Structure formats: C-alpha cells, structure tokens
Amino acid sequence: METVDYIWKNGELVEWEDATVHVLTHALHYGFGVFEGIRCYETSDGRAAVFRLGDHMRRLERSAKIHLIDLPYSVGDLVDATKTTIERNGIKECYIRPIAFSGYGNMGLNPAGSEIDVAIAIWGWGTYLGEEGVEHGVRAKVSSFKRLDANILPPASKACGNYVNSILAKTEAVKAGYDEAILLNHAGFVTDGSGENIFIVDDGVLVTPPTSEGPLDGITRDSVMQIARDLGYEVREERLVRSDLYLADEAFFTGTAAEVVPIKEVDDRRIGEPGPITKKIQETFFASLRGDVERYRGWLEYV
Numbered sequence: 001m002e003t004v005d006y007i008w009k010n011g012e013l014v015e016w017e018d019a020t021v022h023v024l025t026h027a028l029h030y031g032f033g034v035f036e037g038i039r040c041y042e043t044s045d046g047r048a049a050v051f052r053l054g055d056h057m058r059r060l061e062r063s064a065k066i067h068l069i070d071l072p073y074s075v076g077d078l079v080d081a082t083k084t085t086i087e088r089n090g091i092k093e094c095y096i097r098p099i100a101f102s103g104y105g106n107m108g109l110n111p112a113g114s115e116i117d118v119a120i121a122i123w124g125w126g127t128y129l130g131e132e133g134v135e136h137g138v139r140a141k142v143s144s145f146k147r148l149d150a151n152i153l154p155p156a157s158k159a160c161g162n163y164v165n166s167i168l169a170k171t172e173a174v175k176a177g178y179d180e181a182i183l184l185n186h187a188g189f190v191t192d193g194s195g196e197n198i199f200i201v202d203d204g205v206l207v208t209p210p211t212s213e214g215p216l217d218g219i220t221r222d223s224v225m226q227i228a229r230d231l232g233y234e235v236r237e238e239r240l241v242r243s244d245l246y247l248a249d250e251a252f253f254t255g256t257a258a259e260v261v262p263i264k265e266v267d268d269r270r271i272g273e274p275g276p277i278t279k280k281i282q283e284t285f286f287a288s289l290r291g292d293v294e295r296y297r298g299w300l301e302y303v
C-alpha cells in the first residue's frame, strides 16, 4: 500500500499508524457504516483536483440517511477536511476513502447507543483492474450470487456491510479465472459489477441498467452518461439480461477505483477489443480528470 503521513479522524489529522480502531468497534462486527470512494488527480497545469468531491460527500450523506446514521459533520466540513488532508500530505494524486461507522462502546444490535466515528484516509492507488484491462479490456463472469436489493440491504446506500455481497461475487469470478464479476438481481436483470457500474453499446446506443434494478447511482456512471450525450450518442437506462451482454457490440465498466474499463468477454462470449465508442468515452473521461475539457472543469474541486 502506498501510504501517506496523515489520516483525518474525527476532526483532526493523526499519524497514519495511529488511525486505528478497537477490536470491539461495533462496525467491525456488524458492518454498520457508510463510505465513499473518490479520486484526486494531478491536472495538466500541475495542480491537484478532486473529481466531483461535493457529489461524493452528498452521496455519503444520502447513504447515512438510509441507515439512520447521523453524520456529525456537514458536507462542507467533509469537503474542507478532504482538501486539508490532501494538502497536508503533500500529494497530488490519490484515492480518497471517507468512512462513517458505529464505533466502540456498544455491542448490541441497536446502534442508537453507538458513537459515529468519521475518518478520511488517502493513499496512492493505481488503476483498480490493471493497465492491461484499461487498454485491452477485462474478462467478466456473471455471478451465481445475486445482488442484494432494496428490501434486504438497500444498494442505494454505499454501506460497508453491502460489500460482503460484492466480495462473494468477486472471489467467485477471480477463482474461476476471470477479472471481474457481473451481478444480476433476483428477477434476473443485470445490476452492476462487484464495484463498478456497467454499460453496453447496442447499435450505437449506450445502455445501462436503471438504479431501480439495483446498481449504485454511480458518479462515474453519471459523468459518462453526460459525456456520451455531449458526444452525440443516445444513452438509455434500460433493463438488461445476460444475453444482452453476450451480444453487445461494446461493453465497459465505470467506477471511481476502476475508472472506465472495457469488457472484452462475458462468460466466455467474446465482445472483442475496445470499440470506438468505448475508446472515445474513455479518452474524454481521462481528459476531463486532467482539466483538459473546458465543459467539465466544474467537476474538479481544486485543492
């Protein structure tokens, strides 16, 4: 892990080694917490800029609301704390992981008695699915594990415990020799990857599952939909079944950690090398992160 010097914890910067929790931390046992994944990039003019920082912190607030977690900090506080953390660590490119979780002192299931601890950690994190994947595409497998749903654990909340579902799917896919899992909901419709949203290209039209089917309301997904529409492509939010993936002209994952990653194969059905629409979107997305696209400059929160 590419560590840094400081982590923000409950209002102050502490040394990396000191940002620890007790083994009886409530969230460690029951997964009761919410988190975000954000990236900061060095722009072409040499400055550090966080991608859609306010939108990520607003999603953290929405995730908390779903689970009746009272965040002890406002979105504005968390935005400022993130910028301070990056600045004090003297780093220009990093992954940012804010987390709010039930702390130490209560082991019952009713979290009402738990303190909510909040931390913002940053570290250097290269591309999540590998350089080779970004350039030539990844191999994906439809998981035998179904995506959790709104009446089990709402996927609209980026909650810690939800990720056991993703870990089951990811582990199954990797053990079977694939790079990533694709999950279906109980009705059999495609939701997303274990940690990414998914798009296909069908006859020049981009299609991604609607959030009502179970995918996270991804911020990269939203950015890519805007980019695609601005490039003149039609984008639809429609239900997809697994054979839509098999027959797609192009397909790709989107996410903060993964960024934009082409899918070259699903369940051994070949989609192929990254197609022209995937490449154009990838190129525009990467340029926007570097501050090279005037139209998307508003997505960047300079540190």
Ligand code: PY5
Residues within 6 Å of the ligand: 036, 037, 038, 166, 192, 193, 194, 195, 196, 197, 215, 216, 217, 218, 219, 220, 221, 254, 255, 256, 257, 258
């Ligand atoms: N779907 C799921 C289940 C996710 O966990 C993520 C993000 C996304 C979609 C994409 O959302 P966004 O574009 O807003 O990032 N996953 C985290 C990330 O930081 C964690 C990955 C380990 O990308």
